[in-house]
Amino acid sequence: MSYISFDQVSKIYGTGESAVHAVDRVSFGIERGELCVVLGPSGAGKTTVLNLLGGMDKATSGTIVVGDKTITKMRSPQLTEYRRLDVGFVFQFYNLMPSLTALENVELARQVSPKSLDPIEIMRDVGLEHRMSNFPAQLSGGEQQRVSIARALCKNPSLLLCDEPTGALDSKTGEQVLELLARVSKTYRTTVVIITHNANVAPMGDRVIRVRNGTIAENTVNPNPTKVEDIAW
């Protein structure tokens, strides 16, 4: 069985005639340590998939299993524990705490994770050792996103979920962030799921899942992922 398994998962918002099937009986699997790119146009349901996978939202039906945990059976406190111990999030708009410095934002994750890594080491790893004492407002978008990744990694999660991580960045900065994610996947043996509408990102993934109208259009394994620097943007 795959490390991540979606089995007939649906998410319906609203009821009756106004019901919207954001995700409709979706089934797929992702192996441990893979870098998976979930690709789809706006409104296809990919963010819903990520939210369900990250325990931020509850499925209407179906089963989601991550490792040995059945996410869909978990109640709120267990889901919090799951997010705390197993999942790292990277958002399109970074969501850093504005009153904390870059390093302190990373330390914020350490507060709740018993197996956390050294925040300074991680900051070095993401190339921000010289920006550690800066506040988010003093950092560029790319730098803020790297802080966000460092914060997610600091918890030493087995699963890193990235929602449009390059959506707010220019192509050059976006490229650097994707490179970092690819490196993280290899270095930390972390399963990385990247949600994007940018089809150019697809070749870098070990696996590419295409979502359309709330369903899986394609789930393909890429035996030879392309290096980020080799992708034509």
Added chain:
Amino acid sequence: MVKGERRGNALKKKLWRDMSRSAMQFVAIVLLCALGTWVYSGLDGTWRMIQLSSETYFQETNLSDFWVSVGSASKSDVDNLRNVNGVSGVQSRFSAEMDTPDLGKNTSVLVHAYQGTPEINIPLVRAGQGLTGSDLRGCLLDENFAKAHNLQVGDSLKLTLNNVDRTFVIRGLVLCSEQVITAKDVMPDPLHYGYAVVSLDALPGMPVNEVIMTLTPGADSAAVEKSVQAQLPQALIVTQKTHSSTQRTRAEVAMFRNLTYVFPGLAFAVAAMIVLTTLTRMIENQRMQIGTLKALGYSKGKIRAHYLYYALVPSLFGALMGLFVGRYTLPDMLYKMEAQHYILPEQLRPPISLSQWGMTALMVVLSVFICLHAYRKASQEEAASLLRPKPPKAGSRVFLERWTAAWSKLSFNTKMIVRNIARNKGRTMVAMVGLLCCNTLIICAMGLQDSVAACVKDYYQGTVAYTQRVDLDSTAGTLESYQKRLIAERVEGVMEMRVSLRYGDSSRAVVMNVLKDGQQLLQLGQGNTVVDLPTHGIAISRKLADVTGIKAGDAVQIWLPGDDKGLSFTVETVYEVNIGQTVYMGGDLWDSLHKGAFQPTALFLKNPTALTLHKLTEADEVTDFKNPIDQYHNALSVLDSTTAVFSLMYFAALGLAFLICYNMGLINFTERTRDYATLKVLGYHQKEIRGLMMWENNVVTVIGAGVGIWPGILLTQVVLSSIRSENNVFIAQVTLPSLLLATLITCLFSILIEWLITRKVPSINMVEALKSVE
């Protein structure tokens, strides 16, 4: 034209929808504006109501301007007074306290026996009928005294003076405007003390010992007083300013009037501050919409007018609501409370005063001005800039971080909280001010109670060292005879008399206590110590020194009752006695004046035997027993009767704190929902997030409540000085338990409010909160 109208309608719809969407914040503005005008119109309405009710009463019953007491006034004396320039009316009467043996031993009434039908201080008949000068058997009785004794019109009343009994038929139950407060001591006690009116002809042989006078409008009261003094040098003149009941009634009006300068100022300032914060936030949150309207081509004036309604509608509604609710709540409540001691026949509601309308208008103008100010900041930006989201406020280091050693010792969460507090200075300040005001008001309420209690305690358990006071009538024996007969640890006596104290051009009717030298049962020294009475001069109490401006070393004259020449003395010292306007004189000095032997009017006994007390109860000359412990508790019961005022203060304090803290808490929560959602995503448990919020609130609470301690003490002093009583010296003091309790109440209340807000944490939807950057 049609286009313009449609635009106008759309903006109106937007206005009402915005209001319903941000209902809580608009309701907060309404309530705060209402609070500001409510306190003002309430307190302003209270003093105006008491003033109107009492002054109308005084006018309708022709309250006298002067009460002139003499030993015995002849017809020519009275005629001479009538001819004094500025005097409009004169009436003579005999006034004396008479026992009512059928109603109990310690019960007496102050009887005014009028020559002819009362034309000055006309008794207001409440039941039955009035009294004519020729009615020799009838009397009018104090309505409250009658009620306390179940007496009715037609019943008989036996009055005893100098062992002579006279029985009268109660013709009517009345109220007298010169007896708004009918108290022998401090507290009115209708069961033991009241008043009655009879005809002078019904008391044959009784002299005219009091002349009551009214002045023509605009007459020079001081000049008339001098002329009266010249006509009757031995007279004791009491004016409306020194007449206990009238003065206390007017002091009550003055107290509430003074309070309108203190509390509404506070309520107004706080209301303006919160309205400022709330409106500024609301308009800042509308920046994109302002940009959109600008981009659509709406004129600046039209957009400005639209946003001004944000302030105008709630402030107008709130301020008017406060004005009208204040008019019908506070004055009625406070009047009812006052009416327990101040007997007025009718509660008259004055029209809304100009100042009340003015304060209402000020509240609205202030809110509109605040709104205009907030809008101006946003309107100065171009449409394109307004349509972009506002860049987040940059984080910054706090002052504390300069002390690296201290900063590094703080936990991560504490550092985060300190930074957040520093980052949201404005909001934090407002919340702190809210708690500060709350604690200030609670401390003030407790401080006032403490101060009054301390004054009473200091007198009855400090100054007074006897355990029993026994009042004697004019048939009492010498002090030595009592000292021989009575068995007690110590027996002392006091000779009390009303004298006229004259200083400079002024005079004042006061009580003089002649005490035997070497007395120990009145501890008149600093810190309630026994002191020697002055041997060559006199001493006066602190209150008398305060009201007259007399200092130690000043020369004064004392006119004894019936004397037509004053005695000159030097004030040797001022005793720090908390209660009473009193002159103290040593027994030896009294003897040297040759004005008669020292005859006690009251005995002070320390630990008398039961048998001694029993003997005294049987003695004919004993008129009353007073136990300092009972007097202390009686005086404290005055405090109990004012509990409603203090409850009102607590209510206002907590209401204010709730409005401010809940409002600020909600704004804080809304603006930081994204932060809390991020913490949730990171795996923070709800209780951990709630803990962080509570911890942050606790820091603000402790600072706010802590900083409120000093203003609380200060406010106590300000309020005490504005309610300065004519008879007591109140020294503002707030006890440590009160300070701690007040601060604890404020803190617990703040924690409760924050706890209510943290209950919203589970409702944070991570997906929704983190969806967009706005």
